[in-house]
């Protein structure tokens with residue numbers, strides 16, 4: 001757990017807890033033992049602490065926070081013990097020093113970092129604050145503005161920046177451990193008082209009060225409903241107002257408030273869910289543990305519309321050479337200009353000193369209208385618009401042109417992967433890659449395997465997601481896959497609520513107050529109402545193919561709302577036309593204002609259909625929208641479309657603006673309590689028997705029947721007794 005060695009006057013303590021040297025109780029104990037041994041040995045003149053396998057430490061074990069015997073208390077005491085050592089202690093920081101790991105380093109008297117190391121106090125992203133005296137030591141070392149920035153954002157900073165801030169004493173390009181031992185030998189005998197951060201005053205600012213009050217406003221604004229940033233702020237402010245020991249007491253009080261908050265549990269769940277979602281399996285038995293990805297050394301993107309442009313940008317940023325293809329020169333030139341603009345903006349955002357984007361080199365980014373240029377690429381991403389016939393035509397061509405091993409990906413949000421694959425002679429290499437707009441910004445990549453998709457193809461797509469710095473979530477093939485399939489009943493409820501008496505701004509407000517980045521109507525306006533309209537036309541739900549005599553508000557015996565179709569028929573496609581569920585300052589405008597035209601349309605519509613409008617309270621809006629979405633999630637799990645609730649939650653947090661501090665929809669359901677979710681769905685489905693989305697799924701009923709089992713046990717109920725579902 002921590003290895004002790006000598007070099008010769010320097011005791012070397014190596015933290016050892018793979019894969020990232022988290023500070024388990026055993027590691028802390030071994031570290032303490034090592035320090036005592038070094039202290040007791042008169043031939044030891046200094047101590048060096050480093051981490052095994054090129055990583056200093058990722059801090060406290062996140063899984064430990066929810067365990068009843070969490071060993072949280074001793075870390076702060078240990079940091080104090082390091083600092084009070086009479087022999088100089090030097091930290092050798094390789095790889096990462098995060099959270100409690102950095103707090104250990106702050107207890108050391110000197111810090112040497114490798115040039116590629118990253119440091120940070122990311123506790124805020126887990127709903128916590130640095131609880132081992134980090135909020136009191138860091139401002140004393142690097143000043144309040146920089147410390148507040150690091151602690152309230154949780155950002156990781158590179159070693160070079162850490163050096164500029166004074167967080168580390170030395171940055172080395174070669175062997176960090178040797179450099180730290182050299183430094184330890186050099187400082188033997190020098191006074192340690194000035195190196196003990198707890199004894200240093202917090203550096204003064206000309207007007208600390210004014211700085212803090214402005215910073216507080218900024219922190220609150222960025223927090224978006226999260227408690228931790230505000231409490232992080234309070235802890236750092238305490239450092240400016242109190243002696244060290246009192247500040248530490250305040251830090252501890254605030255830490256305990258956060259530790260017991262639901263937000264911390266949700267954020268820690270979200271962290272672990274993202275890792276769990278990388279461990280994909282399919283009902284056919286393919287799995288992350290046995291599938292090997294193919295290397296992707298070059299890629300092609302077909303279609304330079306909004307999605308294609310973002311995908312090209314993502315690939316270039318990941319340093320993968322790209323061939324970008326359009327159907328004709330006019331589209332190609334428009335697409336090229338747009339891509340270049342995106343890349344120039346991305347290049348400007350990149351850190352000084354970081355690798356530059358090489359997009360002016362035709363060997364890295366080539367624009368073409370010639371399909372033959374795709375002959376040698378390892379992977380193709382088709383990103384033309386959602387039209388099955390067109391996609392099949394392209395895949396047929398790809399199947400003839402591309403080299404035998406090439407992976408053929410389709411960027412689609414709902415179309416059947418098997419049908420697209422059927423146009424090729426190699427369906428095992430066809431896979432869905434559902435990017436989210438803007439594709440170079442959004443983290444989510446839904447990866448959809450078809451009936452014939454090989455495990456290698458899945459593993460390659462997952463690997464690609466990693467290379468693009470995205471979260472790839474592997475899901476099965478069904479209409480809308482996971483994200484959009486869960487979104488349909490949510491949006492449907494939102495529209496039904498309008499029919500019954502609500503307004504877009506009222507529904508959006510409730511869901512935005514819940515924590516969504518934008519509510520369903522502002523989201524539809526942003527995405528474009530015509531997208532769903534075309535899809536409904538394709539499904540025969542609206543337009544000329546609807547049989548004469550079909551009731552306006554019914555399709556196949558189920559409730560249907562023609563309201564979105566009516567808006568589209570009036571040319572209201574959302575932001576792009578300046579009008580949708582809201583009005584905008586101009587076509588392409590972004591400021592949504594409630595629209596009296598829409599309000600009178602709703603009034604007329606209710607009159608026409610004999611609907612008596614009623615007041616709908618916030619609880620009903622929230623429950624009908626969220627519980628119908630969650631209900632669909634249970635159906636998806638029962639069908640084996642996703643391998644666990646974490647996968648659904650990761651999709652919602654990273655692709656649909658679900659508030660991370662509420663852990664994702666399935667986690668949220670577990671906190672509300674499944675029996676309660678079920679009871680509410682029963683209530684609403686009785687009131688609306690013609691809405692299948694409100695009828696509780698069999699899997700939800702089963703889980704509620706056994707009480708409210710922990711989310712990590714849900715899937716075991718499915719495999720044990722799925723035949724009875």
Ligand SMILES: CCCCCCCCCCCCC[C@H](O)CC(=O)SCCNC(=O)CCNC(=O)[C@H](O)C(C)(C)COP(=O)(O)OP(=O)(O)OC[C@H]1O[C@@H](n2cnc3c(N)ncnc32)[C@H](O)[C@@H]1OP(=O)(O)O
Nearest residue numbers: 022058059060061062072073098099100122130131132275
């Ligand atoms: C009871 C009353 C007591 C009263 C007294 C109160 C006093 C309070 C004292 C509290 C002390 C608090 C101490 C401290 O301030 C708190 C912390 O340190 S919180 C932890 C902070 N650290 C982090 O947030 C780091 C999180 N990790 C990462 O960012 C990344 O994992 C990484 C380290 C950058 C590595 O990234 P990758 O290379 O991409 O690899 P993965 O992310 O896939 O991770 C690999 C593997 O490691 C697992 N893991 C990573 N970090 C942790 C962690 N901190 N704890 C547990 N596990 C971790 C990760 O889950 C992966 O494993 P897998 O899930 O695949 O099995």
